[in-house]
Amino acid sequence: MKKCAIIGAGASGLVAAIEAAKKGAKVTLFEKNSKCGKKLLATGNGRCNITNLSLELKHFHSNSLKNVKEILKGFDADACIRYFKMLGIEIVALDNKKCFPMSMQARTVVEFLIFTCKELGVEISLNSEVLHVKRSNGQFEVKTLEKSYFFDRVLIATGSIASLKNDCIDIGLEVAKSFGHTIHPSFASLVQLITKKDIKCASGVKWVCNVNVIVDNQVISSFYGDVLFASYGLSGLAILDASRDVALFLNKNRGVKIGLDLFPNISKEALRGLLQKRMKLLLDLSLQRWLEGILHQKLAQLVLDELRLDRNIKPNSKIINQLAHGCKNLTFQIESTKGSKSAEVMAGGVSLDEIDPKTMGSKKVNGLYFSGEVLDVDGDCGGYNLHFAWASGIKAGEAMAR
Numbered sequence: 001m002k003k004c005a006i007i008g009a010g011a012s013g014l015v016a017a018i019e020a021a022k023k024g025a026k027v028t029l030f031e032k033n034s035k036c037g038k039k040l041l042a043t044g045n046g047r048c049n050i051t052n053l054s055l056e057l058k059h060f061h062s063n064s065l066k067n068v069k070e071i072l073k074g075f076d077a078d079a080c081i082r083y084f085k086m087l088g089i090e091i092v093a094l095d096n097k098k099c100f101p102m103s104m105q106a107r108t109v110v111e112f113l114i115f116t117c118k119e120l121g122v123e124i125s126l127n128s129e130v131l132h133v134k135r136s137n138g139q140f141e142v143k144t145l146e147k148s149y150f151f152d153r154v155l156i157a158t159g160s161i162a163s164l165k166n167d168c169i170d171i172g173l174e175v176a177k178s179f180g181h182t183i184h185p186s187f188a189s190l191v192q193l194i195t196k197k198d199i200k201c202a203s204g205v206k207w208v209c210n211v212n213v214i215v216d217n218q219v220i221s222s223f224y225g226d227v228l229f230a231s232y233g234l235s236g237l238a239i240l241d242a243s244r245d246v247a248l249f250l251n252k253n254r255g256v257k258i259g260l261d262l263f264p265n266i267s268k269e270a271l272r273g274l275l276q277k278r279m280k281l282l283l284d285l286s287l288q289r290w291l292e293g294i295l296h297q298k299l300a301q302l303v304l305d306e307l308r309l310d311r312n313i314k315p316n317s318k319i320i321n322q323l324a325h326g327c328k329n330l331t332f333q334i335e336s337t338k339g340s341k342s343a344e345v346m347a348g349g350v351s352l353d354e355i356d357p358k359t360m361g362s363k364k365v366n367g368l369y370f371s372g373e374v375l376d377v378d379g380d381c382g383g384y385n386l387h388f389a390w391a392s393g394i395k396a397g398e399a400m401a402r
């Protein structure tokens with residue numbers, strides 16, 4: 001019977017523990033928090049978006065996408081849904097293809113995973129922060145504050161520092177480094193953006209936009225969806241999706257702008273036509289009031305400020321083009337992202353080139369395994385990060401028990 005240690009009782013650690021125990025391993029699950037799956041509880045706004053019916057590779061990001069493809073092989077959305085059904089959780093897919101537990105509660109997922117671990121005899125060691133993992137006489141020494149433990153195999157499932165409020169080191173990456181693994185620099189992704197300009201006047205408004213990421217006056221990527229205007233800058237699903245590209249270029253010290261099309265479902269010509277028609281009809285309104293007829297009041301103010309137009313003048317044909325352009329290209333220079341403490345995931349991590357995608361085992365150190373976000377994989381919003389955590393955790397758990 002293999003003695004296995006799993007470091008981290010999050011998404012991938014919990015399923016790995018289940019699979020390793022099912023295969024007959026003696027499993028100890030180390031968790032630094034006082035309960036398992038703390039981050040999982042916060043996922044999907046407390047509802048846990050466990051996977052997505054559309055799992056194309058384009059939704060994942062890594063320096064080694066071919067290995068991501070290998071890891072996901074055999075574990076598609078249907079397999080994921082079947083897996084949770086087998087644990088006792090019904091899954092529903094929404095119109096946008098995102099899948100959630102039918103209870104719409106992340107705690108259902110956490111509690112069923114813990115229950116299954118316990119049923120299978122997994123020893124869960126809470127409040128047990130692992131400080132380091134070392135090789136010692138053909139075994140692995142796992143050291144916590146209290147004592148050292150010895151195991152045949154170790155899985156690093158420590159996730160990332162995304163959303164952790166205190167400054168802390170990423171122990172998963174430290175352990176990987178100490179065993180000679182290559183680490184791709186990590187950076188915050190799925191994160192809010194801080195604008196150089198103060199846009200507090202629009203704070204609280206949620207508006208469907210087309211979001212362009214602009215570098216050197218070139219649009220490098222576009223995203224469609226909700227944008228939330230905040231006191232510090234921009235948030236919302238479309239911004240979180242855009243944030244990866246923004247961070248990539250900011251890290252290269254390149255200037256990055258976000259261009260918002262406030263009327264993504266109307267062409268510029270159609271918008272111009274609408275503005276012209278309104279101008280002829282509504283001669284007595286102030287520019288601000290006139291614009292409020294088609295745009296949220298706070299956004300109307302923001303657009304007029306950006307275009308440096310006096311909100312009290314009457315609309316006139318000279319400014320129609322300027323307004324149509326301004327509404328379709330409301331552009332903000334980005335200062336920075338809000339960083340790891342606000343992010344949903346960290347991009348980068350342990351290089352997949354040094355991991356066997358069939359077992360999640362290290363190609364450098366026999367008996368050492370990695371799963372989940374500690375690896376150099378991150379996904380878009382929509383269940384992709386959890387899907388990768390389940391897929392890699394299940395593979396690692398099965399393999400380490402062999």
Ligand SMILES: Cc1cc2nc3c(=O)[nH]c(=O)nc-3n(C[C@H](O)[C@H](O)[C@H](O)COP(=O)(O)OP(=O)(O)OC[C@H]3O[C@@H](n4cnc5c(N)ncnc54)[C@H](O)[C@@H]3O)c2cc1C
Pocket residue numbers: 007008009010011012013030031032033036037038039040042043044045048049050051128129130131157158159160162163171172343344345371372373374382383384385386387389
């Ligand atoms: C607010 C928020 C919402 C999200 N929503 C979604 C969503 O809806 N869908 C989606 O796909 N993804 C979502 N994500 C991302 C997703 O939660 C992660 O990608 C996923 O949990 C990663 O799984 P993991 O097992 O690698 O790490 P985690 O689930 O983070 O688990 C790692 C565990 O290791 C423990 N640990 C760390 N260091 C040590 C140590 N030294 N000793 C012992 N234990 C340690 C941690 O405490 C943690 O419990 C969200 C993330 C956040 C922050």
